[in-house]
Amino acid sequence: MLSKEQIKHIATLARLELSEAEELKYSQELSHILNYIDKLNQVNTEDVLITSQIGGLVNSWREDEVRSWNRAEVELALAQGELTGGQVKVKRVL
């Protein structure tokens, strides 16, 4: 069972604000799901290489060259944040 403290810690790592009710709900649900997932411990995985990719490709190289991006696309992308003098405005850090 995940404790309330563990849930609060995970929520902080994940940058999620949770209500008291959500903390309780997720502590129960995650514990229930993890109990099921613990089934994996039945499998002996000693000497088994972990999967890192499934595509069969080894290395996929291309030239590292600078290409221009469509200006209208860049503007549309930037226009969705809060802008100040053409720069995306960020909340104060300190």
Add this chain to the structure above:
Amino acid sequence: MELNRLTIIEARAKLDSGEISARQLTEACLNQIAATNERLNAVLTLCTETARLEADEADKRLKNGERRPLLGIPYLCKDNIMTKGIRTTAASKILENYTAPYDATVILKLKEAGAILLGKTNLDEFAHGASTENSAYGPTKNPWDLSRVPGGSSGGSAAAVAADLCIFALGSDTGGSIRYPSAFCGVIGYKSAYGAVSRSGLLSMTSSTDVIGPITKTVADAVLVYNEIAGLDELDATTYPGNRLVEFKSDVKGLKIGLPKEYFVDGLDPEIKAAINQVKNELEKAGAIFSEVSLPYTEYGIPVYYIITPSEVSSNLARFDGIAWGFKAEEANDLQEFYKKSRGQGFGPEAKRRIMLGTFALSAGYFDAYYKKAQAVRTLICQDFSQAFSEFDLLLTPTSPHPAFKIGEISNDPLAMYLEDIYVTGASLAGLPAISLPAGLADREGKKLPIAGQLIAPRGSENKLFSAASVWGDKIKINKNNFI
């Protein structure tokens, strides 16, 4: 016949002969959307004006003698695929007002091919779910029975194809999200091999299993769409050049097909079991050779998937910080609080559940026990398949354990919802091409509901997969009786 009910191949013949125009075909689909979407909630955003412009452009190209498989064919696209200048929400509140600044590679390819984008379809928020009930914009209804779910997460696309709102649709499949709703809605759903179709412009969920694929009315239509969208793309380093133009003929003679015994255990609806047996008999008559095969690690597919997916989800959704785009919380004093409030208020319950689960599985002290363990068991699941494919050309399985369930029936039990993916996660974890096809109809409370089966192939054997699927599609048809 109403034009929106045509398949791609039927519409193609009429467009090429000049019997109908792309504009007429588009209007027929727009009319069907207008007549049914209030009840179905399959379409979240409609692109009426641009669709008409694209249709007129396609008519010009047709008039000039151009001939291409999808020229003038209207389609709908799952709303987790970027469409330039069009709202792209992933069915999340966090992207409610987000306009995609560029086109996904598949959208660019379809534009060039002359296909007409009608709009964007509903899904479980960020494709997290098996029922489309996790959408921030309300569930999609199953056109066979409006009190039931269409399956998920590409539920809007599957319901739209079933109810003829479009000629075909695009979905995405991470752990069954094309095949499972296609099963519930009685349509064809093709999950391409990992890397066969570019993921550039698909909102990342589980980057190691995400694929885009077609949802169609026939197998031949699925091949046409697949051929247009597949291929190498330098914007997605996991794509590869091979197998784009599949050679496909309706033929199963001499193909060895395995029936994985772990897929036919308790919990499988007896009617589905019988329907798959019927498929087997038909394919056998057509020359396929069947025998049982064992995939011993099958039962670990769900636990592996529900560690790997939340882990990748927690990482991929970290980019939603409320700053450059997306939902922003009011009244936050500092950056940390702003992140927490924006994400806490912007994400829905299942997205939060997966972010929490994944953050836990990747956190210090638990990474080896959960994430690395799951990736090791995943290797064994992949080996199960390679071993089976050393003896067999294809595998035949059910797609879902039962026909469509009622809206609200299991939505309060997250683990029960995860277990719905039991027959579809294997091919995703191993990156294999797989297709779901209708296998028959079951009676539930006086309504007919589709049931389905799945064929899985090794990478590079798309031709065999489509050849066998085509025979299946020719032998076993379900009557749609124009329900809506």
